[in-house]
Amino acid sequence: MSSKHPIGIDLEDLARQDALTRRAKSALSYFVLGLFVLISVGPILYVISPAFRESKSLFSYPPQWLPNSFYLGNFKFLLTETNYIRWGINTLIFATSVTLISLVIDTLAGYAFARMNFPGKKLLFGCILATLMVPTAALLAPTYLLVRNLDRWTFGLIGLDTFGGLIIPMTVSPLGVFMMRQFIETLPKGLYEAARIDGASEWRIFTKIVLPLMKPAVVVLGIFVFMQQWANFLWPLVITTKDETRVLTVGIATLQGQFVTNWGVIAAATLMTIAPIIMVFLFFQRWFVQASVAGALKQ
Amino acid sequence: MSQTDQNKVLIDWQELSLSDEEFRRARSRYKLRGLIPVMGFLGPFLLLWTVFLAIPMLWSIWLSFNTGGLIDEAKFVGFDNWSRMLSNDELVRSLKNTAIYVVIAILTVFSLALTIAGLLNSNKRGQNFFKVALYFPLLVPPIMAGMIFFFLTHYDMGIINLVLQATNHEKLNFLGDNPNALLTIVSLEVWRGLGFWVLFFLAGLQSIPSDLIDAAKIDGAGSVRRFRKISLPTLRPLLLFAVIIALIFNFQLFDSVQVLTKGGPVLGTTSVVWFIYKRLFAFQDIGLAYATSVGLLIVVVVLTVAAYGFLGKRSEN
Amino acid sequence: MAEVIIRKLTKTFGDNTVVKSVSLKVEDGEFLVLLGPSGCGKSTILRLIAGLEDVTSGEILINGEIVNFVNPVDRNAAFVFQNYALYPHMTVRKNIAFPLETAKLPKEEVLKTVNEAGRILELDQLMDRLPSQLSGGQRQRVALARAIVRKPVVFLMDEPLSNLDAQLRQQTRIELMELHQRLGITTIYVTHDQIEAMTMGKRIVILKDGELQQIDTPTRTYEKPANTFVARFMGAPPMNLIKGEISLASGQLEFKGDGFTSSLDYLKMGLTPDLISRHNNETVSLGVRPEHIEISSDVSAGELSGVVKFLEPTGADLFVNIAIGEETAVVRCQPKAKVQIGTKVSLKFASENVQLFGADSWNINSNL
Numbered sequence: 001m002s003s004k005h006p007i008g009i010d011l012e013d014l015a016r017q018d019a020l021t022r023r024a025k026s027a028l029s030y031f032v033l034g035l036f037v038l039i040s041v042g043p044i045l046y047v048i049s050p051a052f053r054e055s056k057s058l059f060s061y062p063p064q065w066l067p068n069s070f071y072l073g074n075f076k077f078l079l080t081e082t083n084y085i086r087w088g089i090n091t092l093i094f095a096t097s098v099t100l101i102s103l104v105i106d107t108l109a110g111y112a113f114a115r116m117n118f119p120g121k122k123l124l125f126g127c128i129l130a131t132l133m134v135p136t137a138a139l140l141a142p143t144y145l146l147v148r149n150l151d152r153w154t155f156g157l158i159g160l161d162t163f164g165g166l167i168i169p170m171t172v173s174p175l176g177v178f179m180m181r182q183f184i185e186t187l188p189k190g191l192y193e194a195a196r197i198d199g200a201s202e203w204r205i206f207t208k209i210v211l212p213l214m215k216p217a218v219v220v221l222g223i224f225v226f227m228q229q230w231a232n233f234l235w236p237l238v239i240t241t242k243d244e245t246r247v248l249t250v251g252i253a254t255l256q257g258q259f260v261t262n263w264g265v266i267a268a269a270t271l272m273t274i275a276p277i278i279m280v281f282l283f284f285q286r287w288f289v290q291a292s293v294a295g296a297l298k299q
Numbered sequence: 300m301s302q303t304d305q306n307k308v309l310i311d312w313q314e315l316s317l318s319d320e321e322f323r324r325a326r327s328r329y330k331l332r333g334l335i336p337v338m339g340f341l342g343p344f345l346l347l348w349t350v351f352l353a354i355p356m357l358w359s360i361w362l363s364f365n366t367g368g369l370i371d372e373a374k375f376v377g378f379d380n381w382s383r384m385l386s387n388d389e390l391v392r393s394l395k396n397t398a399i400y401v402v403i404a405i406l407t408v409f410s411l412a413l414t415i416a417g418l419l420n421s422n423k424r425g426q427n428f429f430k431v432a433l434y435f436p437l438l439v440p441p442i443m444a445g446m447i448f449f450f451l452t453h454y455d456m457g458i459i460n461l462v463l464q465a466t467n468h469e470k471l472n473f474l475g476d477n478p479n480a481l482l483t484i485v486s487l488e489v490w491r492g493l494g495f496w497v498l499f500f501l502a503g504l505q506s507i508p509s510d511l512i513d514a515a516k517i518d519g520a521g522s523v524r525r526f527r528k529i530s531l532p533t534l535r536p537l538l539l540f541a542v543i544i545a546l547i548f549n550f551q552l553f554d555s556v557q558v559l560t561k562g563g564p565v566l567g568t569t570s571v572v573w574f575i576y577k578r579l580f581a582f583q584d585i586g587l588a589y590a591t592s593v594g595l596l597i598v599v600v601v602l603t604v605a606a607y608g609f610l611g612k613r614s615e616n
Numbered sequence: 617m618a619e620v621i622i623r624k625l626t627k628t629f630g631d632n633t634v635v636k637s638v639s640l641k642v643e644d645g646e647f648l649v650l651l652g653p654s655g656c657g658k659s660t661i662l663r664l665i666a667g668l669e670d671v672t673s674g675e676i677l678i679n680g681e682i683v684n685f686v687n688p689v690d691r692n693a694a695f696v697f698q699n700y701a702l703y704p705h706m707t708v709r710k711n712i713a714f715p716l717e718t719a720k721l722p723k724e725e726v727l728k729t730v731n732e733a734g735r736i737l738e739l740d741q742l743m744d745r746l747p748s749q750l751s752g753g754q755r756q757r758v759a760l761a762r763a764i765v766r767k768p769v770v771f772l773m774d775e776p777l778s779n780l781d782a783q784l785r786q787q788t789r790i791e792l793m794e795l796h797q798r799l800g801i802t803t804i805y806v807t808h809d810q811i812e813a814m815t816m817g818k819r820i821v822i823l824k825d826g827e828l829q830q831i832d833t834p835t836r837t838y839e840k841p842a843n844t845f846v847a848r849f850m851g852a853p854p855m856n857l858i859k860g861e862i863s864l865a866s867g868q869l870e871f872k873g874d875g876f877t878s879s880l881d882y883l884k885m886g887l888t889p890d891l892i893s894r895h896n897n898e899t900v901s902l903g904v905r906p907e908h909i910e911i912s913s914d915v916s917a918g919e920l921s922g923v924v925k926f927l928e929p930t931g932a933d934l935f936v937n938i939a940i941g942e943e944t945a946v947v948r949c950q951p952k953a954k955v956q957i958g959t960k961v962s963l964k965f966a967s968e969n970v971q972l973f974g975a976d977s978w979n980i981n982s983n984l
Contacts, residue, residue, distance in 0.1 A: 026422060029418045029421070029422045030422065030425075032414075032415075032418060033415065033418055033419065033422070033429050036411075036415055036433065036493070037429060037432040037433065039490065040432055040433050040434075040435050040436050040490070040493065040494060041432055041435050043436075043444075043447050043448065043451055043490065044435055044436070044439065044447065046447065046450065046451060046458060047446075047447050047450060050450060104343070105343040105344040105347065106344065108339075108340045108341070108343060108344065109340065109341050109343070109344035109345070111340055112337055112340035112341040113341075116336070116337050116340065116341075117333075118333075118334055118337045127353075128348065129603075129607065130600055130603055130604060131348075131352055131353070131356070131600070131603075132603055133544075133547045133599050133600075133602070133603045133606075134352065134356070134596065134599055134600065135547075135550075135551045135572075135595065135599060137551050137553065137572040137575060137576070137592070137595065138359065138592050138593070138595040138596040138599060139352070139355040139356065139359055139592070139596070140575060140576065140579060140592065141359060141362055141368075141369070141575075141579055141585075141588065141589055141592060142354075142355035142356075142358035142359045142362060143351065143355045144369075144579075145358075145368065145369070146350075146351070146354070146355060146358070168347070168351065169351045171347060172344075172347045172348050172351045172352050174348070174352075177344060188699070188701065190697045190699050190700075190701030191701055191703060191704075193668050193695070193697070193701065194695070194697060194701035194702075194703075194762075195703075195714070196667075196668070196688050196689070197666060197667075197668070197688045197689060197693070197694065197695045198689065198714050198715035198718055198762070198766070199688075199689030199715055199718045199719055199766075200689075200714075200718045201336070202336035202339075202340065203336065203339070204718060206340070208714075209703055212705045213704070213705060227438075230440060231439075231440030231441060231442075232440075233440065233441065233442045233553070233554045233557070234553055234554070234572070234576070238576075238580075248440075249440050249442045249443070249554075252442065252443065252446065253442055253557065253558065256446075256558065263450070266446055267446075267450065270443045270446050270447060273440070273443060274438065274439055274443060277438045277439075278435070278438055281434070281438055282431070285427075285431055312621055312623070312641055313623050313624065313639040314623070315623055315624055315674070315675055316623075316675065316682070317675060317682065322673070322684075325684065325685045326670075326684070326685060328685065329670075329684075329685035330670075
């Protein structure tokens with residue numbers, strides 16, 4: 001930054017120049033940041049417009065961007081002529097169930113790996129870690145076949161087009177177990193030992209001591225899982241065939257196929273689906289930011 | 300008591316009362332009792348993991364040596380699927396597409412995210428506001444982000460083309476042409492992923508010990524120089540780890556393809572997962588899809604293990 | 617109230633044997649201290665008795681019953697941790713009540729017992745506070761309350777005072793002693809601080825590298841250390857050790873060191889000619905404590921003497937460091953003693969204050 005200054009130069013001048021460059025740099029930085037904010041938020045705002053216009057008018061020439069009247073027909077269509085509400089309920093049930101079940105089994109397993117001893121612990125944990133990132137796509141065929149075959153064995157609880165089939169396979173989250181284990185390990189070992197000496201069973205230690213101290217981690221994981229499943233597309237796409245069993249992501253995608261030109265409705269659907277998430281997000285900012293970074297950085 | 304008797308009493312309490320055999324048996328019983336709660340805690344997850352992750356993994360390997368099985372009986376074909384993999388045009392194309400996409404996407408996202416993270420790190424004011432704003436795209440389910448981009452880039456009603464029209468420029472055919480289509484998808488994914496990676500790298504930058512930065516400042520290094528010579532090298536293991544994570548995520552490109560291009564135009568945007576999906580549910584020549592699935596599986600597991608390698612290096616640092 | 621016996625207790629972690637076949641018996645109601653440097657296995661032994669670690673081999677008996685494979689809680693031993701291990705999200709009251717509630721005792725009984733414990737440990741004002749709102753000493757007392765509430769038969773304490781500052785440590789030490797007197801529960805206390813050991817223990821068990829060095833009363837470990845390790849570990853500054861050879865000459869024990877000879881009365885030392893001749897041809901160490909040596913500027917030839925190297929005034933004493941050949945000896949003098957650095961002085965001491973250690977580092981007097 002600074003090069004040689006010949007003796008005799010006005011130091012005050014220099015200081016002023018330095019301050020100027022710093023301020024200029026700062027301004028530039030904020031400008032660039034602001035630009036990216038626009039880029040990030042812009043497209044989402046963009047969807048607001050087509051949602052409130054008749055699909056036909058979207059293609060009119062000369063093209064307009066701003067709506068000249070507030071058209072609510074798209075929303076009406078969405079709510080009455082499609083199964084949107086049904087999809088919404090399905091998605092809510094789906095995401096919530098997966099989250100709750102995941103949290104339960106992940107915290108239990110995390111506790112076992114963190115604080116219990118048993119032969120083959122390291123090996124087993126290693127195996128589970130190796131499968132951490134296995135994508136649904138790679139196991140699409142077998143999982144699909146599995147769920148389809150399980151229909152017979154589970155009296156229809158788990159099968160195609162069932163909640164069971166939709167939810168259960170998605171509850172397996174090695175990442176969740178990993179995160180919970182990492183967190184539990186940070187709790188002082190002495191607490192656990194003191195409780196054992198006090199006579200507490202593993203279950204009591206888990207519920208009365210470990211769990212209360214885990215609240216933040218559980219919330220973070222919960223949000224992470226919920227968001228992930230809310231946005232899940234491939235699996236629900238594959239496992240549901242009937243319109244009534246679809247989730248929002250799949251349902252809205254079908255709007256594209258069925259009503260090819262009704263983009264207004266699609267925009268409305270997208271808007272309606274995104275808006276609550278954004279609202280919840282703005283409310284719970286802190287947790288969300290933690291959750292996403294936790295997803296990959298937690299180590 | 301005589302001296303010897305006294306000594307005997309003195310020493311007697313030190314003699315073990317359990318034989319080796321009894322000791323070992325009692326210990327095994329004790330240890331086995333301790334395993335019962337373990338099963339209770341580990342059981343549910345382990346059961347689900349085995350049924351829905353481990354077994355499908357093994358099954359998929361078996362399937363890769365078969366064909367059919369979705370609507371009809373599976374037929375064993377040995378290595379047929381595997382040997383045909385590289386000669387299948389569609390598959391080769393999808394591999395190429397995915398590879399190009401992954402490389403461009405990761406390079407773009409990382410450079411942008413690093414820059415923004417760097418800027419955010421040095422300009423602390425309003426950091427929270429920027430973080431929140433940049434996070435928005437992540438809230439949008441990928442498929443809907445695809446819809447949004449469809450709107451944006453639509454030839455007739457997308458705002459980009461509207462603006463171009465208004466300023467007397469030629470409209471761009473985002474999705475109807477190669478390589479535009481693939482690049483559009485790249486832009487979509489970059490847009491979506493930016494927020495996450497900014498947060499990721501920001502956390503990484505903030506974990507660099509401040510003494511290093513301070514030392515550089517004293518040595519007169521400007522912020523750009525500091526970034527290049529100090530921050531980046533320190534982050535290297537983290538970067539490598541990030542690359543691997545990004546690779547794994549991006550290899551699974553599907554949702555955008557489904558919404559925007561359905562693999563077209565002319566296979567221009569077929570990704571590996573799209574290929575698998577299409578094949579599986581077109582019920583034709585499923586064997587290839589099976590083999591590809593296993594290929595994907597292997598790639599991901601290998602990358603995962605590599606990622607742990609880098610994670611380990613980082614903690615050594 | 618119980619008697620604790622450990623027999624040939626061994627504990628291995630992987631390749632590392634941390635406790636090597638240790639046997640000891642703790643009498644009913646005794647306050648026994650396990651003392652030693654870090655890594656000597658004292659904490660491990662405590663944890664083995666508590667059931668926090670599994671025994672590799674050997675037996676642990678409480679009141680005559682083998683408890684190796686009994687759950688910690690059923691051993692009826694209470695444990696006080698170095699870091700107190702208080703449940704951070706529970707109030708003091710809930711912390712103390714935890715073991716009782718775990719045992720599913722009726723509410724009224726729990727309440728009564730908790731309050732009683734609180735009273736004994738003077739915690740009545742703090743019952744509704746959280747651990748984070750307490751000072752170190754207060755947390756210590758809560759940990760103790762939680763321990764006594766179960767009416768254990770054995771108290772196991774793992775360096776409970778290490779986390780307190782010096783002044784608080786002394787005060788708490790006294791409180792612990794009073795508690796022990798009041799409740800009379802068999803206590804096994806682990807520490808690395810020999811002052812604590814000396815003042816608190818009825819007997820001290822000194823350990824090094826997982827092996828027993830000496831079990832004795834504090835006084836005897838001080839006056840008659842079993843080996844050079846104990847000799848140097850107990851007492852600050854430690855016992856002086858000077859190398860030489862011994863032989864019998866004209867009814868006296870002759871100690872021949874580097875440039876000097878000392879004549880000692882072996883009877884006063886409790887030794888026999890037989891014992892002495894057994895160690896004739898080896899390098900033995902002569903041990904004598906700083907406070908038992910008198911120095912004078914009056915030096916005769918062949919006498920034990922040395923050059924004053926430096927002085928350490930501590931207010932109550934003056935410790936004079938003297939170089940004897942290659943070795944150093946420390947002598948405790950009166951604070952105002954007129955000693956000058958560089959002067960040659962002679963060292964004199966009485967026979968009965970001398971301990972002799974063989975080449976194997978063990979006290980040659982085996983009848984201790």
